Amino acid sequence: MDMDVLSEILQSLHLKASVFLHACFRGDWAVDTSGQRRATFHLVASGGCWLHMPDREEPIALAGDDLIVFPHDAQHTISNSQHPVAEDFPRNQLPDESSTGPGVTLICGYFDFDRDSWNPLVDALPAVMIIRNDGTTGVPFSHSLRQLLIHEIEATQLGGALVIDKLSEVMFINTIRHYLNNSSDVGFVAALADEKIGKALSRIHESPSHNWNVERLAQVAGMSRSAFSGRFNHLVGLSPMHYLSRWRMTQAHQLFQTGNHSVAQVAALSGYQSEAAFAKAFKRQFGYGPGVARKNKPPNQSETGS
Structure with missing residues (x-):
């Protein structure tokens, strides 16, 4: 693979990333960032939860250090329940400190890039990409990068906001590299x-x-x-x-x-x-x-x- 081409295409995205949520959820909860017309990501820092998508009959189990990326703003819900979330159940509510039970810590953010220009790589990306902490990514430092992001967010140090955004950008690039290593035989x-x-x-x-x-x-x-x-x-x-x-x-x-x-x-x-x-x-x-x-x-x- 000619990585110079890949680098040029990635640079043409003018990628910017930002984290908008870092919270520990307990009890019944649901997070849904779809409909924003932006690429989003969710990093499960700790605990276990479920991903629900309307075009998938079965939910997808998520565990600590799992990264989920939605390049095309696919409809989705992440919740504590294996069962689909009711339509009228409130979403994106800040955690209730009085709730009990096992905690699930989520880090959620946006990937913004130039959508005015055509980009063959973005067009080729699937609706959802999941990178798990199971040693199968084939991308060096993928796990370490996610752990570094979690540490930086939880440390709340001076200059942390910029570091977090830059680490999130690199995490997106690593997600692309993971997809390259596991792509099909057809496509860009x-x-x-x-x-x-x-x-x-x-x-x-x-x-x-x-x-x-x-x-x-x-x-x-x-x-x-x-x-x-x-x-x-x-x-x-x-x-x-x-x-x-x-x-x-x-x-x-x-x-x-x-x-x-x-x-x-x-x-x-x-x-x-x-x-x-x-x-x-x-x-x-x-x-x-x-x-x-x-x-x-x-x-x-x-x-x-x-």
């Missing part, structure tokens, strides 16, 4: 791991503005044109040129958001000889033109003429 993750298709993806990401065509990418992969196109489409779910175009637009969108480039400059950096052709492709992907993207950059970015 499998394409990254594929010796030949991975080479082509690497070259696309190294030089997206290059004058690529299917023949040149097939040569990079060491395959015939037809075999390359078929395998690329099978793994990635897009044709090579469609993937190239979408990634170019993703990079272009980020250039508008983070710099003061003109539309003509970004068009050239994206491999387009014609500003009009670039504008048409950009609007086809985002639903609005490059001028709108350029004006709607973060407020701390100064603007120049087009």
Whole structure:
């Protein structure tokens, strides 16, 4: 697997993580963070509980040090009961200190990333990812990282908020790496791991503005044109040129958001000889033109003429 491609795709997320809840629950309780249109995570610091999802008939037992990530805001409930939570049962209530029984400590947080731009890795992630403390992750320091996060949250030291957020970001990246090690044979993750298709993806990401065509990418992969196109489409779910175009637009969108480039400059950096052709492709992907993207950059970015 070409980890440079993976690193670039992860960097393009502009990932930010934050913890919003650290509490010990006793008695009857339920936590449900779905419906926020944000990726969320729950780390079971101690104790045992149950994960309920509407598309799964059986609940999933959770134990201490289990990490649950919902990249696409899937509907879910985590509770003390093996049985489904009633619709009218109150959720997300702070723990009642008078409650008795075994305690379950949860750490819950958000993963925020750029959702305006297309990201093939995020699209490939499943509805829920669970990393357990059973030694099967195949990702170095995964358990130690979660324990460090728990320790930092419970220690409440100066500067802890920043450390907690950064540890949460690394935890998300480790979750992605866990998924890479346990992915199926089809999909973008499998394409990254594929010796030949991975080479082509690497070259696309190294030089997206290059004058690529299917023949040149097939040569990079060491395959015939037809075999390359078929395998690329099978793994990635897009044709090579469609993937190239979408990634170019993703990079272009980020250039508008983070710099003061003109539309003509970004068009050239994206491999387009014609500003009009670039504008048409950009609007086809985002639903609005490059001028709108350029004006709607973060407020701390100064603007120049087009």
